[in-house]
Amino acid sequence: xxxxxxxxxxxxxxxxxxxxxxxxxxxxxxxxxxxxxxxxxxxxxxxxxxxxxxxxxxxxxxxxxxxxxxxxxxxxxxxxxxxxxxxxxxxxxxxxxxxxxxxxxxxxxxxxxxxxxxxxxxxxxxxxxxxxxxxxxxxxxxxxxxxxxxxxxxxxxxxxxxxxxxxxxxxxxxxxxxxxxxxxxxxxxxxxxxxxxxxxxxxxxxxxxxxxxxxxxxxxxxxxxxxxxxx
Numbered sequence: 001x002x003x004x005x006x007x008x009x010x011x012x013x014x015x016x017x018x019x020x021x022x023x024x025x026x027x028x029x030x031x032x033x034x035x036x037x038x039x040x041x042x043x044x045x046x047x048x049x050x051x052x053x054x055x056x057x058x059x060x061x062x063x064x065x066x067x068x069x070x071x072x073x074x075x076x077x078x079x080x081x082x083x084x085x086x087x088x089x090x091x092x093x094x095x096x097x098x099x100x101x102x103x104x105x106x107x108x109x110x111x112x113x114x115x116x117x118x119x120x121x122x123x124x125x126x127x128x129x130x131x132x133x134x135x136x137x138x139x140x141x142x143x144x145x146x147x148x149x150x151x152x153x154x155x156x157x158x159x160x161x162x163x164x165x166x167x168x169x170x171x172x173x174x175x176x177x178x179x180x181x182x183x184x185x186x187x188x189x190x191x192x193x194x195x196x197x198x199x200x201x202x203x204x205x206x207x208x209x210x211x212x213x214x215x216x217x218x219x220x221x222x223x224x225x226x227x228x229x230x231x
Contacts (some may be wrong), residue, residue: 003224036152040167043180044141046136050184052076056213057185058204059131067131067200071212079214080126080133087125088214093226096125097217104220111225123223132189132200137178140191144169159187160201 055072061082071078077090085098091109096104102221126133144150150171157164157179164187166179181202188201216222 014142016095036150039154040141040145040169043165043167043178044138047138047180047186048184051134053184053207054208054209055183055185055205056209057202057206059200060203062199063131065130066203068213069131070131070209071083072209077214080131081131081182082126082131083127086217088216095216097220106216106219106220106222108222108224108226123147123157127193127198132186132193132198134186136193137180137186138187140169140176140193141167141178144171147171157187160205162187162202162205164188166204183207 012088026091046052051071052073054072054074057068059067059069061067064081067080067082069078069080077088077089079086086106087097088095093108093111095106095108097104107205126134142153150169153168155166155168157166159181162181162183162185164179164181166177166188168177169175174192176189178189178191179187181187183205185202185205186200190199192198
């Protein structure tokens with residue numbers, strides 16, 4: 001069982017327990033709170049399951065920029081692309097590409113995987129370049145589920161032709177809005193991550209992925225830093 005899925009179930013159980021032992025809380029209030037916890041945990045679990053499936057998504061970023069995420073289940077691999085760079089994660093390597101000084105260069109290093117999925121280090125690197133990743137939103141949702149003071153409002157919308165469930169969350173001075181499609185793909189996010197404003201909106205989704213999505217950019221210089229045994 002994936003570690004993230006196990007964590008989500010534990011978090012949900014913790015929320016239920018905390019609601020059950022609060023004697024001063026009215027039953028109706030507890031019912032509403034439990035419903036909110038179920039909702040955000042369901043969205044987080046839906047996104048976590050999608051991290052093991054095959055799909056590709058394009059996103060609009062602020063300022064007219066764009067980004068994309070592509071991944072396949074067999075073989076397990078992911079590619080995150082933003083305006084000035086790209087990071088590709090496979091079982092064999094992590095390839096980081098950047099555009100500096102008018103040219104694109106890529107560095108290939110040994111794989112960094114956790115429970116068969118890309119390490120959080122990879123997601124953090126993508127975030128530095130303005131790309132909001134599903135694990136970052138999963139963390140915010142599970143934190144909200146554990147906070148009895150969180151104010152969570154639900155709505156529904158359609159993004160890139162796909163139905164999405166949205167939650168508007170306010171807690172501890174923090175506010176964000178996140179939408180997740182029925183397929184478990186991040187539909188949109190507006191809020192703050194790592195102390196910086198962040199915003200993405202899904203513009204295209206497909207459950208098929210072109211093999212070229214995992215290639216290095218055309219004309220890029222490549223330096224392979226893996227030991228000979230893993231090349």
